[in-house]
Amino acid sequence: MDKRFIYKLNDKPATAGRVVYWMSRDQRVQDNRAMIFAAERAKQTGFGFAVVFCVAPGFPNANAFHYRFMLDGLKEVQQELESLNIPFFLLTGRPQDEIPEFVKHYKVKALVCDFMPLKVPMAWRAEVAASLDIPVYEVDAHNVVPCRFVSNKQEYAARTIRPKIHRYLGEFLTELPRIERQEAVFSQSVPSADWKRAEGFYPCGGSFPLPTGTKAGLETLADFVSEGIHRYDEGRNDPNEDAQSKMSPYFHFGQVAPQRAALDVLNSDAPQADKDAYIEELIVRRELSDNYCLYNPRYDSIEGADGWALKTLDEHRIDMREYVYIYEEFEAAKTHDPLWNAAQKQLRHTGRIHGYMRMYWAKKILEWTPDPETAFGYALLLNDTYALDGRDPNGYVGVAWSIAGVHDRAWFERPVFGKIRYMNYNGCKSKFDIESYIKKARF
Structure with a gap:
């Protein structure tokens, strides 16, 4: 794992033992640098690793559709992990309470979490890291060029961050190792995920506007690569044209990696102008947004x-x-x-x-x-x-x-x-x- 994607949230020394990936922003198994890092650490020490997701009740402004989109996608994550002999734990409650309790109960020796530059998840991670006596690692599994690495300040505009991102695209925009079946056993005790309790935080009834999960996201991406990308440059600003990727919900919930979308688009036979226009929106503009929220505490005002x-x-x-x-x-x-x-x-x-x-x-x-x-x-x-x-x-x-x-x-x-x-x-x-x-x- 490239160390430029990793940021340590506390100063606790590393020791051999169980590793846990606290999944949050990046809700997928493959094309996930945080998952890769957790798997590598576990393999190096000879212990198993597990994935834990904590469903927080009453996330600000989230509604039933948001919870349903997320939870249905997580069920797909659980199934894929189980096929790889990687335990999945579903917690419910305040992450700053549930994650430390889980770590102590299972005697975890290293905690890996996602990068997300918004106040609420940043506060969760900081509180968890401060409460534990084990190392807590943040891995930027969302950005193609890691946000903390590409710039240490708020960038003024796309024109100031663009050359910094493009300087490293050739280095970072590559295929990632796949998560393979795990041989080591994390624990003999893995309770069944209580999906009903999680769904009870916000009843998820009614019709739903689009399919969810990594499989649906990759199918949407495949449709875009075969059709939409070929008219993206000229058609993306026309709301009547079917030229946009429709990928933003899948990126937001981490069900598909922007890295995967970029690779598939660049490997397509689309005209270069269409590829360039999409990479500008997908990578430069998206990562500029992460930069703004990371370095400007008043991003929501x-x-x-x-x-x-x-x-x-x-x-x-x-x-x-x-x-x-x-x-x-x-x-x-x-x-x-x-x-x-x-x-x-x-x-x-x-x-x-x-x-x-x-x-x-x-x-x-x-x-x-x-x-x-x-x-x-x-x-x-x-x-x-x-x-x-x-x-x-x-x-x-x-x-x-x-x-x-x-x-x-x-x-x-x-x-x-x-x-x-x-x-x-x-x-x-x-x-x-x-x-x-x-x-x-x-x-």
Whole structure:
């Protein structure tokens, strides 16, 4: 395992013994550097390793669809692990309580966890690491170029992080070793996973918008590689074109690795322009989002924006708004704008919103709320609550880019927006068939 992907969360010395991988962000078996590292450590010491997942009740803004998407995917993980003789333990409760108790009960000697730059999981890991007398290792299994390694500061924009990422792509963007069947026994006592208890935290009833799990994610990726990637460069910003990968939920829940998507796209016969455009979004922009959330503790607030953006928004704080809506009106898609309403309906009923429309959607919230702080809060809450890829660095940065100019530059000044980049109905009309999009979103 390349040490550049590993970050030690405490200073406890390593000793031989059982290894546990505390799975969280990266919910898959293969193409998982954290899993690989845990397997390697266990093999070196001659002991077995196990995987544990802790379902936390009441994760902020998570809903029944999110829990169902996650838990159904985890059942697939359990089945694959069992076929490899690797125990899977399902815990329920506060991770900062459950993980240390598990470690002590099974006399674990090393704990491996995922990298995730958001406050809640970072606080969990820090508390767990501080409470244990064994080494706790964080492995970046999400990014192709490890986030902590590629930069030690908040990057200003894509243009500043892009050369740093591309410098290492050839080195890191390679096939990863497969997880093989484990011969050593972790423990003679492995209780059955209590899925009913986990599902009881948030009843997972009702219809579901799309299939879940690594198998479904890889099938979606295969469809994109055979069809969508060949028109990605020109078609990705047209909501009526089937050119986007539809992979964001699978990336968010870690069911498919961005590394796998990148390799499959680069190995396809698509034109180079399409490959380049996808790699820019998949790696550069996605990893820029992780960088922002890691190094900016105010990533979930408008206060995380640059000074120029805060200044221009404040200068236009009292500008007259032609329309002002409360949260419930946005949530119910009851604005005067049929295009915005269509985007919101798509989000609520499918768990997805087209990338181009998400920008328009967020910018209109800025235009139709009494102040920037309210707009930022509304947009985050709607995205986190209804998007299957909500509560994600990409989502936070998407809102921050749209409303507060994060990773963008100052544009021509106008009412309400100040120098924040502007989007409007007529601009969308010039780029794609608005009526066709609105008709598709009638639920």
